[in-house]
Amino acid sequence: MIDDAQLKDIRADTPGLAQGAHLLACGSSLQPRPVVDAVINHLKLEAEIGGYEAAEDNATAHEGVYDHIAAHINAAPEEIAVVENATVAWQHAFYAIPLAPGSRILTAEAEYAANYVAFLQRAKREDLKIEVIPSDASGQLDTAALEAMMGPDVGLIAITWIPTNGGLVNPSAEVGRIARKHDVPYLLDACQAAGQVHIDVKALGCDFLSVTARKFLRGPRGIGFLYVAKRWLKTIEPAMIDFFGAPWTSRDAYTLRPDARRFENWENAYALRAGLSTAMTYADQIGIDAIEARVSHLGGLCAEMAGALPGVTNMDLGVTKSGITSFKLDGADASVITAQLRVSGFSVGTSGPGTTRIDAEKRDLPTLLRIAPHYYNTEDEITRCVKRLGELMSERR
Numbered sequence: 240m241i242d243d244a245q246l247k248d249i250r251a252d253t254p255g256l257a258q259g260a261h262l263l264a265c266g267s268s269l270q271p272r273p274v275v276d277a278v279i280n281h282l283k284l285e286a287e288i289g290g291y292e293a294a295e296d297n298a299t300a301h302e303g304v305y306d307h308i309a310a311h312i313n314a315a316p317e318e319i320a321v322v323e324n325a326t327v328a329w330q331h332a333f334y335a336i337p338l339a340p341g342s343r344i345l346t347a348e349a350e351y352a353a354n355y356v357a358f359l360q361r362a363k364r365e366d367l368k369i370e371v372i373p374s375d376a377s378g379q380l381d382t383a384a385l386e387a388m389m390g391p392d393v394g395l396i397a398i399t400w401i402p403t404n405g406g407l408v409n410p411s412a413e414v415g416r417i418a419r420k421h422d423v424p425y426l427l428d429a430c431q432a433a434g435q436v437h438i439d440v441k442a443l444g445c446d447f448l449s450v451t452a453r454k455f456l457r458g459p460r461g462i463g464f465l466y467v468a469k470r471w472l473k474t475i476e477p478a479m480i481d482f483f484g485a486p487w488t489s490r491d492a493y494t495l496r497p498d499a500r501r502f503e504n505w506e507n508a509y510a511l512r513a514g515l516s517t518a519m520t521y522a523d524q525i526g527i528d529a530i531e532a533r534v535s536h537l538g539g540l541c542a543e544m545a546g547a548l549p550g551v552t553n554m555d556l557g558v559t560k561s562g563i564t565s566f567k568l569d570g571a572d573a574s575v576i577t578a579q580l581r582v583s584g585f586s587v588g589t590s591g592p593g594t595t596r597i598d599a600e601k602r603d604l605p606t607l608l609r610i611a612p613h614y615y616n617t618e619d620e621i622t623r624c625v626k627r628l629g630e631l632m633s634e635r636r
């Protein structure tokens with residue numbers, strides 16, 4: 240549990256809160272001071288002594304990012320590649336997984352747009368089929384339906400654990416159990432899960448997992464990571480390589496690195512790595528279980544309070560709810576309301592149908608208003624934001 244004294248310290252560590260109530264952790268959350276310091280200190284060192292020299296002098300700290308990530312997700316450091324963002328992490332895995340012509344890719348209704356367009360591209364190029372696993376009555380992925388869809392031609396299960404909108408938490412560990420049973424590769428998008436819920440890659444049974452730093456992890460923008468299960472490291476060949484991931488070992492040959500860093504390039508954002516490393520430590524010091532409990536509590540409050548306003552309907556799905564709440568606004572444009580809330584000191588966001596098209600088409604969703612508190616937010620900030628939303632909505636009637 241995060242108690243009042245701890246919350247006070249956390250908020251004192253979060254300079255951005257002085258600017259207003261930031262309630263958009265699913266977009267990009269507020270970084271704590273130690274993360275900002277880690278990034279700036281490394282940039283300053285680069286300016287003072289040069290980029291290569293700064294990387295060399297901070298080498299131990301930079302290597303530490305693999306240990307921090309691995310400890311946080313119950314993996315080994317050699318199973319981690321640090322890359323630019325969740326999309327790049329996901330793409331590295333997806334485009335490297337061998338799929339025989341005619342094989343089926345199984346995904347979920349709330350799959351993220353960036354992933355789905357990549358399915359479409361490979362399907363077009365390689366004669367693959369994309370099949371969407373139906374949701375159950377609660378709106379979460381139906382694991383019985385998934386089990387019924389399995390067969391020898393399933394080449395991949397790729398789903399999003401916590402989608403970008405809709406409050407949903409898909410049963411990712413149960414999906415992993417089915418993937419393992421049928422020995423099918425399982426690629427899990429954990430972009431919105433990291434820093435919000437407990438991640439244990441062994442319990443999830445996933446082969447690959449993609450994450451970004453800037454959302455619930457409170458890291459800087461422009462960095463993320465990929466987990467690659469050890470069993471893949473003997474065989475998996477990245478779709479693109481450079482001489483860091485695959486050293487040029489003789490004139491006509493290269494040798495892949497033995498670890499997941501075969502997916503990395505030689506050039507790196509060392510300042511951002513320092514920030515990511517610090518963000519992982521920061522989350523672990525607070526404790527992911529305490530974070531999960533508070534995010535769930537604050538998300539539930541948002542859903543209940545904003546959903547009770549006239550003209551505002553909570554659109555969240557699933558049995559277990561994430562901290563990302565989404566609302567349909569009657570007679571109001573969510574983008575305009577978002578801009579007006581921002582002027583009033585409340586940062587919230589929108590989510591358009593193009594981000595989760597299958598779900599949006601099924602439920603005929605317009606652009607939704609998204610409110611996603613983090614553990615550093617307070618009940619008071621949510622109450623004031625909902626009150627202002629209510630005022631803006633009543634001005635439209």
Ligand SMILES: Cc1ncc(COP(=O)(O)O)c(C=O)c1O
Pocket residue numbers: 265324325326327351353399401402403428430431450451452463
């Ligand atoms: C579910 C999900 N997956 C992937 C991404 C892409 O993350 P990134 O922008 O870091 O590549 C997002 C971004 O919002 C997301 O919500």
